[in-house]
Amino acid sequence: MEKLDEFDIQIIKELEKDGRIAYSTIATNLKISNTMVHQRINKLTEQGILAGIRPIINEKKVGYDWGAFTGITLNKDHDSDRVIEALKKIPEITECYYITGSYTLYIKMIAKNHEHMRKILYEQIDSIPGIAKTDSIIELGCAFKRNISL
Structure with a gap:
């Protein structure tokens, strides 16, 4: 490159x-x-340096007032590909990362309110076969987000 x-x-x-x-x-x-x-x-x-030019949606302005970061522990780490495919089907999950430490995956999700968040966690994410445990941290607002400085 x-x-x-x-x-x-x-x-x-x-x-x-x-x-x-x-x-x-x-x-x-x-x-x-x-x-x-x-x-x-x-x-x-x-070259993949520009991955696209797309709008940045202000989630709060379109009714998604809640955000959370959730660590996901899998029963078996080799199930990660299958679990990730299931997570991709949940539109409220906006990011998913492989990480080291206590969790296998770390996701960012958004919801309209606390009841919506509960349904995403308990009815969608927790029902994915292979997920042993989730641990969520509620987001209170983004102080800043930026690209790497060139």
């Missing part, structure tokens, strides 16, 4: 400010050609 140069970094920074910015505006701002912007963004996408 090629190393990022200053143009790549500046293009990424422009996209971080506004993912809908026109490529021609990026070209003007950086004093480079529109073609160069297109080529660089295509290259960054092909």
Whole structure:
């Protein structure tokens, strides 16, 4: 994989400010050609550095007031692929990580209220075969979230 140069970094920074910015505006701002912007963004996408440009939804504004981080202990760690496929089917689970320590997996989930959260945990997650235990921490708000600085 090629190393990022200053143009790549500046293009990424422009996209971080506004993912809908026109490529021609990026070209003007950086004093480079529109073609160069297109080529660089295509290259960054092909290399997997840019995984896509999508909207960031404010979950609270669309009625999801509760968030939780949940550690999941499996009966057998080799069941993780099957459990992950089942977790993917629950739309309120927005992130899932392999971790070390007391849990096998760590998920982030959102819910509309405490009753919705309880149903996700007890009726959906706990019913997945192979899950031995869950341990949840309620999220009280995100202080910040950002990409790595380039």
